[in-house]
Amino acid sequence: MMTKRHVTRRCGGLIVASGLTVILGMTVPVLAATAATPGFAQPDLVVSAAWLKTHLSSPDLIVVDARSAEAYAQGHIPRAISLPLTQLLTDPTETAATTVARLTAVVSASGIGTHKRVILYDKGGDTAAPRLFWTLELLGRSQVAVLDGGLQGWQSVAGGMTTVPTRIGASPFQTKVELGRLQTMAGCIVALGDPHSVVVDTRSAAEHAGSDVRAARGGHMPGAVNIDWQTNFDGPRLGDPERLRTLYLRKGVTPDRTVISHCQSGSRAAVTYWVLRLLGYPNVKNYAGSWAEWGNDPTTPVVTGT
Structure with missing residues (x-):
């Protein structure tokens, strides 16, 4: 449920509500991860390709390809769903409530609103997965990590590829905007x-x-x-x-x-x-x-x- 008090700020292509209050009633299971490189203070925000290869079949994991739909169609990590970053960019003409509602709808339709860990990837050394990471954190989605090295890292450990699309059912996502x-x-x-x-x-x-x-x-x-x-x-x-x-x-x-x-x-x-x-x-x-x-x-x- 979302309660809107007032809209106060516009930030370029992102409009936010100063008094926007929404509830996130999610308990997300923690799937233990190994950081791609030891030494980070928050290693749960990144996973190595070797770790993903070992855990790819886990039912508590959702892998998300943040590249374009065209790139996804040409080949992607098995079980990965396609969620191009462009679907979660914002429109400066929208109100805060409209922006949040639309982004929430996209996340819900993608199926990543569930109580599962989300691993994002792009081509590697790129901006798409980190930008999607930030957007999901802004929306209050916890348990999100980025694949170190992206698709290049995956291929470096002989990870398989497929052109068969993966689709998962929609799952309700209750947004908690973290201003x-x-x-x-x-x-x-x-x-x-x-x-x-x-x-x-x-x-x-x-x-x-x-x-x-x-x-x-x-x-x-x-x-x-x-x-x-x-x-x-x-x-x-x-x-x-x-x-x-x-x-x-x-x-x-x-x-x-x-x-x-x-x-x-x-x-x-x-x-x-x-x-x-x-x-x-x-x-x-x-x-x-x-x-x-x-x-x-x-x-x-x-x-x-x-």
Whole structure:
């Protein structure tokens, strides 16, 4: 059941309700997982291809292919259902209640609203699975992990492939919107003056500097730290946990601060969101509006250069 009090914020392509209260009455069984690389503080948010190969037949597991429907049709992991990320993107013309209702309907229709663990994958070293991970966490879906290495990782352990689609029955999903996982433009403006917060620009160095312009204005938020999202990976797989931990600490991105990640539209930022969650950072938010919103608003502060 969902109770709506009032709609207060718009974040680029994501509209949220400040007073939105929904109930999630789910008890999800925990299927023990082994992290792809030991050393993460939250290893349950990632699984290795070897682990998935061993547990693929488990009835308590749902594997989700976050790639396009076309890519899925060309070959996918056996038993995986297709849930393209594009189905869970948001429409800026919708109200908060409409957005939540539509996304809830998609999750319910997909069958992943059940009390089962969900493993997401993409091609590997990509943004689709982490973005879907963030979206599901925003909706309050617990017990979600990403396959390290994606489809490339799966194939590296001689995992089988199929072109036969898998479909599972719809299952009711009661959403609990977790607004703490989302940042808005207004929230970013406040955070820029807060020493207890840090903004991580996950775009390329050229976008950050303003030489690669993808909005009305190029550049970055004053004080934003630039850590390209691709540095989170070594090829298709996650980087070593200690390397990643050191990378962020040296940039001043420490666990005692609220961390806000952004990119152009929220997908690259979702990779950093996922990695920081893996590293045990307690307060991480994705600014989903990102530079598409910030760079096109003439009132926001923008600086150029490094």
